[in-house]
């Protein structure tokens with residue numbers, strides 16, 4: 206009998222048999238291995254967190270890793286998804302609007318990702334349908350199997366070629382048994398068949414229930430979930446058990462027997478105060494080496510390199526939970542009831558806090574009812590204020606009042622995107638005397654159209670969509686606060702997701718009244734960072750700096766806000782002088 210490898214090679218050249226194997230140019234079979242992470246029992250288990258932590262452990266061993274998230278929904282990207290339902294929209298440097306899990310990967314791996322790391326069912330179907338219209342299926346009826354599943358495998362292999370990865374981490378959105386991701390799971394079964402033994406490692410994430418009324422952990426739902434996965438023809442190699450508390454031996458033994466997975470490959474992944482402690486949790490139970498053994502790539506690791514990387518990582522994680530200071534930052538947003546809508550801001554504050562030895566609490570402030578008159582009630586207990594990004598009219602006046610309160614009461618302020626625009630409007634109204642200043646997003650007929658869609662952008666609108674998306678360089682003005690914070694760099698790169706800009710005609714007036722625009726587009730008359738000299742810390746940016754904060758490289762604006770908040774809190778209370786790390790930042794403010 207012919208080996209499946211030969212059949213597959215043949216299939217690439219002929220369309221008369223049942224094999225369909227589109228391979229990207231340069232694909233070397235066996236070079237890249239695949240770890241496939243799927244969820245059972247329920248969604249929201251933290252597949253992205255698990256997958257990114259495991260990927261990090263392999264990356265630390267000198268392996269090249271590339272994650273990809275496969276989403277079940279039909280939207281082409283996440284740009285139109287409501288943050289209430291799906292968490293924040295995470296924007297990549299290349300402008301792709303993705304699921305928040307991509308943020309988890311970027312932070313954990315300290316690696317910029319691209320559109321090749323993200324796919325939706327909509328993208329897959331669109332490319333199959335485009336190919337069909339271009340006659341690429343040579344007269345065949347186009348089917349879910351092999352064509353749609355073939356397209357999924359093509360994506361993974363393209364990513365393997367593009368990144369030269371040792372291991373591609375595939376995270377499948379949703380839960381095994383969902384109609385919408387069934388073809389992804391079938392594609393993974395086919396991938397393992399085509400790539401051969403030891404090419405793929407299947408990880409099932411499951412959930413162990415612990416009903417309070419019973420007071421013990423129950424594994425039945427997990428067992429049924431694994432059984433459902435096995436019905437698709439996939440035998441998991443590893444089972445990670447999510448649970449509130451460490452999973453009991455008995456529960457893990459049951460899962461091992463019924464899931465047909467050796468006990469040493471069933472792991473407890475219980476709740477943890479910080480996601481940055483999870484890599485250590487997985488490492489302590491030897492999951493990294495189990496995966497390397499299953500994929501037969503132990504010989505690709507560089508253990509001396511790992512020792513260094515791990516030491517750096519532990520220097521960071523050792524500080525978690527040992528913070529000896531605390532501050533409260535008020536975040537005035539619209540989606541304050543859903544923490545996931547501001548996931549990157551929370552992460553950026555956590556990074557800054559750990560760096561400065563300070564626990565950062567967040568006070569979520571709904572601004573719909575906040576006014577100049579009652580701002581004190583909402584904001585008197587905070588040590589710093591962030592007005593985050595947002596769209597639409599609701600709550601904007603409250604945000605502008607929050608900025609005024611921060612400016613007039615010397616409270617450290619950071620405005621992000623809409624928060625930058627709110628700061629400019631507040632300054633124009635209350636300092637420059639332009640009482641009619643507003644954004645045309647909220648009031649298209651306002652007398653002073655301070656924030657507007659620029660003429661160049663309006664032209665693009667006709668062609669469909671004028672959102673400024675992705676990474677852009679910002680020219681930094683020397684001798685400003687921004688310049689000092691960014692280490693005297695002439696230019697920094699931040700990510701954007703917005704439509705409106707400060708109308709350049711108003712810039713001279715704002716500057717005459719003392720507002721400093723310390724960051725500008727190097728190519729257009731667009732202002733992107735503002736600051737207010739003389740204030741303890743007052744900064745805004747049209748960008749989203751939260752998207753590029755990384756655990757070991759906390760974003761400077763967040764570090765500065767936190768340091769200024771610490772200085773305010775502890776100086777006011779006349780307590781012990783803040784420690785060195787804080788002083789170092791404060792000196793630049």
Ligand code: GLN
Pocket residue numbers: 593594595596597621622623624646702703704705706
């Ligand atoms: N709505 C504003 C704009 O489109 C701000 C966007 C944002 O905060 N992401 O310009």
